[in-house]
Amino acid sequence: MMKTKKFTGVLLSATMLVGLLAACSGGNNEPSPGTNGGESGDNGQPLTMSFFSADPSPNWAGMQDEIGKLLTERTGVVLDAEYAVGDPVQKIALIAASGEYPDLISAKQDVAKLVDVGAMLDLTDLIEEHAPNIKALFGDYMKRLRYSEDDHAIYVIPTYAAVDSQNFNAGGGFGLQHRVVKELGFPEIRTVEDFENAIRTYLEKNPTDESGNKNIGLTLNSDDWRMYISVTNPAFFTTGGSDDGEFYIDHETMEVTYHFRRPEEKEYFRWLNHMNATGLLDPETFVQKHDQYNAKIASGRVLGLIDQDWNYGDGENALKAEGKFDQTYGHYPVTMSEEYLETSFWPTGFMSGSGVGISVDNPDPVRAIKFLDYLASEEGQILLNWGVEGKHYNVVDGKRVIPADVNNRKVNEVANFQRETGIGLYTNIGAHYGDGVEDSTGNFYTTSFPEQLIEDYNDAEKEVLDAYGATLWKDLFPSEDNFPIKPWGAAWNIPIPGDHEVSVLDTRLRDITWKRIPEAILAKPEEFDAIWDAYMEELEKNGVERAEKGRQEFVEARVALWND
Amino acid sequence: MEAITAKKPEKQKPKPKSGRFFKIALQQRYLYLMSLPFVIWVFVFSYLPLWGWTMAFQNFRPGRSFFDQTWVGFDHFIALFSDDRFFLALRNTLAMSFMGLIAGFTVPIILAILINEVRQQVFKRFVQTVSYLPHFVSWVVVAGIVTKMLSTENGAVNDLLMFLGVIDTPYQFMAKGNWFWSIVTAADVWKESGWNAIIYLAAIAGIGPELYEAAKVDGASRIQQIWHVTIPGIRTTIIVLLIMSIGHLVSIGFEKQFLLSNNLVREYAEVLDLYALNYGLGMGRFSYGTAINMFNSVVSILLLFIANGTFKRITKESIM
Numbered sequence: 001m002m003k004t005k006k007f008t009g010v011l012l013s014a015t016m017l018v019g020l021l022a023a024c025s026g027g028n029n030e031p032s033p034g035t036n037g038g039e040s041g042d043n044g045q046p047l048t049m050s051f052f053s054a055d056p057s058p059n060w061a062g063m064q065d066e067i068g069k070l071l072t073e074r075t076g077v078v079l080d081a082e083y084a085v086g087d088p089v090q091k092i093a094l095i096a097a098s099g100e101y102p103d104l105i106s107a108k109q110d111v112a113k114l115v116d117v118g119a120m121l122d123l124t125d126l127i128e129e130h131a132p133n134i135k136a137l138f139g140d141y142m143k144r145l146r147y148s149e150d151d152h153a154i155y156v157i158p159t160y161a162a163v164d165s166q167n168f169n170a171g172g173g174f175g176l177q178h179r180v181v182k183e184l185g186f187p188e189i190r191t192v193e194d195f196e197n198a199i200r201t202y203l204e205k206n207p208t209d210e211s212g213n214k215n216i217g218l219t220l221n222s223d224d225w226r227m228y229i230s231v232t233n234p235a236f237f238t239t240g241g242s243d244d245g246e247f248y249i250d251h252e253t254m255e256v257t258y259h260f261r262r263p264e265e266k267e268y269f270r271w272l273n274h275m276n277a278t279g280l281l282d283p284e285t286f287v288q289k290h291d292q293y294n295a296k297i298a299s300g301r302v303l304g305l306i307d308q309d310w311n312y313g314d315g316e317n318a319l320k321a322e323g324k325f326d327q328t329y330g331h332y333p334v335t336m337s338e339e340y341l342e343t344s345f346w347p348t349g350f351m352s353g354s355g356v357g358i359s360v361d362n363p364d365p366v367r368a369i370k371f372l373d374y375l376a377s378e379e380g381q382i383l384l385n386w387g388v389e390g391k392h393y394n395v396v397d398g399k400r401v402i403p404a405d406v407n408n409r410k411v412n413e414v415a416n417f418q419r420e421t422g423i424g425l426y427t428n429i430g431a432h433y434g435d436g437v438e439d440s441t442g443n444f445y446t447t448s449f450p451e452q453l454i455e456d457y458n459d460a461e462k463e464v465l466d467a468y469g470a471t472l473w474k475d476l477f478p479s480e481d482n483f484p485i486k487p488w489g490a491a492w493n494i495p496i497p498g499d500h501e502v503s504v505l506d507t508r509l510r511d512i513t514w515k516r517i518p519e520a521i522l523a524k525p526e527e528f529d530a531i532w533d534a535y536m537e538e539l540e541k542n543g544v545e546r547a548e549k550g551r552q553e554f555v556e557a558r559v560a561l562w563n564d
Numbered sequence: 565m566e567a568i569t570a571k572k573p574e575k576q577k578p579k580p581k582s583g584r585f586f587k588i589a590l591q592q593r594y595l596y597l598m599s600l601p602f603v604i605w606v607f608v609f610s611y612l613p614l615w616g617w618t619m620a621f622q623n624f625r626p627g628r629s630f631f632d633q634t635w636v637g638f639d640h641f642i643a644l645f646s647d648d649r650f651f652l653a654l655r656n657t658l659a660m661s662f663m664g665l666i667a668g669f670t671v672p673i674i675l676a677i678l679i680n681e682v683r684q685q686v687f688k689r690f691v692q693t694v695s696y697l698p699h700f701v702s703w704v705v706v707a708g709i710v711t712k713m714l715s716t717e718n719g720a721v722n723d724l725l726m727f728l729g730v731i732d733t734p735y736q737f738m739a740k741g742n743w744f745w746s747i748v749t750a751a752d753v754w755k756e757s758g759w760n761a762i763i764y765l766a767a768i769a770g771i772g773p774e775l776y777e778a779a780k781v782d783g784a785s786r787i788q789q790i791w792h793v794t795i796p797g798i799r800t801t802i803i804v805l806l807i808m809s810i811g812h813l814v815s816i817g818f819e820k821q822f823l824l825s826n827n828l829v830r831e832y833a834e835v836l837d838l839y840a841l842n843y844g845l846g847m848g849r850f851s852y853g854t855a856i857n858m859f860n861s862v863v864s865i866l867l868l869f870i871a872n873g874t875f876k877r878i879t880k881e882s883i884m
């Protein structure tokens with residue numbers, strides 16, 4: 001009797017707990033997208049459209065920034081944006097599975113999943129009828145907007161790749177703190193050996209910073225997908241290969257190789273192994289998370305980086321905000337040896353690819369395309385890049401000039417400035433011209449052109465560049481003219497269906513690589529070869545050759561699609 | 565009362581069984597009516613989704629009707645069972661759940677008994693509150709705390725061990741695969757013990773004080789009172805909860821593993837749910853994901869029946 005009573009009690013409390021949970025989770029029904037009504041055309045009433053982006057935008061202010069308010073005024077559209085946190089791949093898979101699509105979607109490479117489920121609208125006719133600015137912007141490149149060989153529909157307006165862009169800014173390569181090169185009398189930084197020596201010499205002289213904390217030689221960012229950026233992609237750049245995702249594509253034969261299988265790259269990882277063995281590589285490299293990595297950089301103790309500026313921007317911006325310009329980073333075109341050219345600037349032509357599309361759930365596609373068309377117009381692009389005339393820039397003698405105080409805030413208080421003004425927040429939402437393209441008044445569309453860039457540089461940066469006889473970081477790197485244009489653009493932006501064999505193989509190979517590369521780097525130098533051989537064998541066992549072959553078919557199809 | 569109602573049917577002639585059932589049902593119609601919403605609720609949320617299992621036998625493409633899907637039979641299961649990574653994930657899942665089960669059972673019980681033995685009311689409340697607070701901290705934050713504590717740079721654990729002279733150089737806890745299971749279990753114990761102790765405390769509170777008094781009169785010490793009164797008093801609760809958590813062995817979620825892992829320990833960190841996420845849902849392979857999930861459910865049910873049967877035989881207590 002006692003027993004059953006007890007049990008009933010437990011059961012009852014368990015039931016009540018469940019009931020409680022159920023009660024808690026009720027009531028916060030999210031407003032479902034697409035319930036906001038609104039008819040075609042501008043009826044004066046702002047229309048709220050939900051928007052999902054696969055890239056994070058931490059400074060997004062819900063269009064309450066200065067540019068955002070103007071955009072709403074001029075286009076009658078308010079974006080209710082959701083930015084992916086963490087791994088966007090899973091979020092997009094969820095959106096595809098749920099059948100409730102945001103009105104506008106920027107899914108980057110994963111757009112294939114959405115197209116598969118029929119979530120994306122074909123924009124061909126919409127652009128033809130309602131988007132003169134988009135048509136003018138892309139011009140001959142319209143062919144590159146087509147989805148695939150079998151499906152010539154346009155599902156996204158490419159918003160990541162800029163049209164006719166010229167690079168002025170070098171944000172990648174190997175990074176060294178300005179204080180390091182300064183103290184060593186500006187030695188040439190051209191090979192990994194130079195880079196290593198600079199770090200070692202400086203570290204021997206200054207094992208700690210002013211407040212007694214240990215300086216760190218080199219640290220990498222290995223958190224999730226950032227592994228590609230900071231750990232594995234540099235293997236391309238330092239060995240004369242062009243970055244094509246996880247694959248190396250021979251320019252002449254178009255033969256595809258899983259890039260870790262190139263013997264040159266083995267030597268790059270051997271060098272990293274050596275850096276670890278000699279204590280120059282931060283022992284926490286493969287344990288730390290992205291925020292810890294940036295916190296470390298913000299502490300100013302990390303001498304060298306191998307990363308892109310946008311990946312360590314938060315850390316570096318914190319240094320700038322504190323005025324520690326000496327501890328921010330320069331960019332150097334480091335390769336394994338002098339025989340290689342650094343390939344950061346291997347040209348791809350207009351990349352098309354990732355961008356914003358309109359979903360089938362959008363209540364008013366015409367208004368949506370008009371909104372996107374406005375972003376692509378001259379007026380729109382000047383607004384997004386420069387801000388509001390008289391507030392963020394002035395026109396002096398027909399030239400757009402950013403006042404010194406505005407520019408100072410823009411460079412040194414990046415986050416706040418962006419949140420208030422919205423400059424830079426909308427660039428990847430609309431199609432746009434690249435750096436170095438002039439508008440109808442003869443001004444550049446974007447704010448990064450040589451003079452403006454130099455103005456943005458801080459004194460420490462200018463001093464270092466001066467010592468190396470350059471005006472821009474880009475000057476140190478081999479320019480685009482050294483390389484032939486890749487007719488396939490870049491392999492990493494060729495969309496591949498989710499359940500295609502190549503995708504499955506890619507995931508498996510990625511898991512192997514992400515396990516083996518850290519293992520090889522952290523191993524004792526004498527064990528490196530054995531681990532590398534085992535890694536190669538494992539790759540072969542898991543179908544690396546099939547993955548290469550499958551990928552090659554996609555590359556060939558892309559070349560045909562873009563150049564017929 | 566009981567005696568009368570129990571006798572009543574005996575007096576009457578035994579009727580055919582079905583007729584009696586309907587008669588009782590009619591008598592108790594209000595009770596049946598009251599339970600109806602819950603039956604529907606369970607049916608809708610627990611049984612209707614089972615229809616989705618059909619996906620595992622198709623090459624499911626979202627947005628198409630059921631009849632337009634291609635059927636592939638057991639292809640996904642064959643792929644699943646011939647994948648090494650799946651077995652790796654299974655091993656990790658079982659290892660971490662067993663460790664979690666053992667630690668997650670003993671610690672809250674001990675904690676509950678210890679808290680119960682504290683006679684000073686204020687202190688007792690304080691300890692209880694503090695111990696269950698971590699339950700409300702999200703795993704993201706806990707993972708951050710754990711990583712920081714075990715860091716080689718000013719991590720509290722390494723600093724302490726160095727101070728005590730146990731090690732000379734900081735130890736990379738987070739980089740060693742064979743530590744991962746223990747770290748996850750320890751973090752889990754820290755986070756959930758206090759919370760899980762609550763139910764045992766409630767059960768202990770239900771034990772009649774006269775039992776303790778009788779034990780005291782018989783000359784039982786504090787330890788003996790715990791052993792002979794407290795523990796037998798909460799035995800039912802323990803076993804019921806144990807059987808229920810055995811049913812959940814395979815589905816331990818993936819939050820902690822996902823947040824605490826890094827590439828160096830991936831071999832030890834990938835659990836079934838993570839595997840399903842990476843190789844199923846994450847790649848848009850819904851059918852494959854469903855196959856994994858079906859396997860999980862079948863194993864869970866098996867484990868539940870085995871555990872229930874075992875306890876029924878040994879202790880005569882069960883939940884079914």
